[in-house]
Amino acid sequence: GENVEQHPSTLSVQEGDSAVIKCTYSDSASNYFPWYKQELGKGPQLIIDIRSNVGEKKDQRIAVTLNKTAKHFSLHITETQPEDSAVYFCAALGYSSASKIIFGSGTRLSIRP
Amino acid sequence: DTGVSQDPRHKITKRGQNVTFRCDPISEHNRLYWYRQTLGQGPEFLTYFQNEAQLEKSRLLSDRFSAERPKGSFSTLEIQRTEQGDSAMYLCASSDRTGDSEKLFFGSGTQLSVL
Numbered sequence: 001g002e003n004v005e006q007h008p009s010t011l012s013v014q015e016g017d018s019a020v021i022k023c024t025y026s027d028s029a030s031n032y033f034p035w036y037k038q039e040l041g042k043g044p045q046l047i048i049d050i051r052s053n054v055g056e057k058k059d060q061r062i063a064v065t066l067n068k069t070a071k072h073f074s075l076h077i078t079e080t081q082p083e084d085s086a087v088y089f090c091a092a093l094g095y096s097s098a099s100k101i102i103f104g105s106g107t108r109l110s111i112r113p
Numbered sequence: 114d115t116g117v118s119q120d121p122r123h124k125i126t127k128r129g130q131n132v133t134f135r136c137d138p139i140s141e142h143n144r145l146y147w148y149r150q151t152l153g154q155g156p157e158f159l160t161y162f163q164n165e166a167q168l169e170k171s172r173l174l175s176d177r178f179s180a181e182r183p184k185g186s187f188s189t190l191e192i193q194r195t196e197q198g199d200s201a202m203y204l205c206a207s208s209d210r211t212g213d214s215e216k217l218f219f220g221s222g223t224q225l226s227v228l
Binding site for chain 1: 117146148153154155156157158161169204206213214215216217218219220221222
């Protein structure tokens with residue numbers, strides 16, 4: 001089955017700087033890669049996603065890149081703000097209609113004022 | 114769209130007791146997932162339903178765990194003879210899978226503490 005690895009586990013950046021979180025996946029048949037943000041006391045919330053036929057996707061200050069050959073995908077947050085502090089999870093979905101979303105272990109992002 | 118709701122938000126129980134959690138998904142969503150999350154970890158897949166059919170159950174899930182989704186609406190997750198290792202956040206999510214993408218909408222979870 002699919003296995004998703006995520007790093008770093010914690011990340012601290014100065015407000016206004018950029019943050020990068022990286023993930024790798026094991027199943028070459030995976031074709032959909034969402035990113036979730038989880039704030040304290042809440043369930044994860046989808047913030048951006050990318051499909052395997054796209055190499056990069058951007059939404060305001062957030063961008064995701066995908067390298068299918070290397071089975072890597074990354075989340076980039078630019079001009080970080082205090083409200084970006086949260087735990088971020090990458091995930092992957094296999095090709096089969098019976099497949100399910102598998103999550104990475106998470107990155108706790110802290111924005112220093 | 115009222116979102117995914119879970120009940121209760123918190124549950125404290127003694128070891129050996131049975132507990133049941135409820136999840137009400139977004140009404141038009143046909144898929145419903147249960148995940149478990151422990152401190153510092155990502156959500157771990159437990160089981161999921163397509164309408165009322167339970168399509169997959171994690172091999173990590175012991176037979177003390179059972180889930181139902183009668184009539185493809187709300188779902189319940191029951192844990193029998195709870196153990197301290199069952200202490201975790203139990204998350205429910207629903208989705209309307211379209212093609213090769215699946216956007217999960219999570220509830221706020223049920224935090225279980227087994228004493």
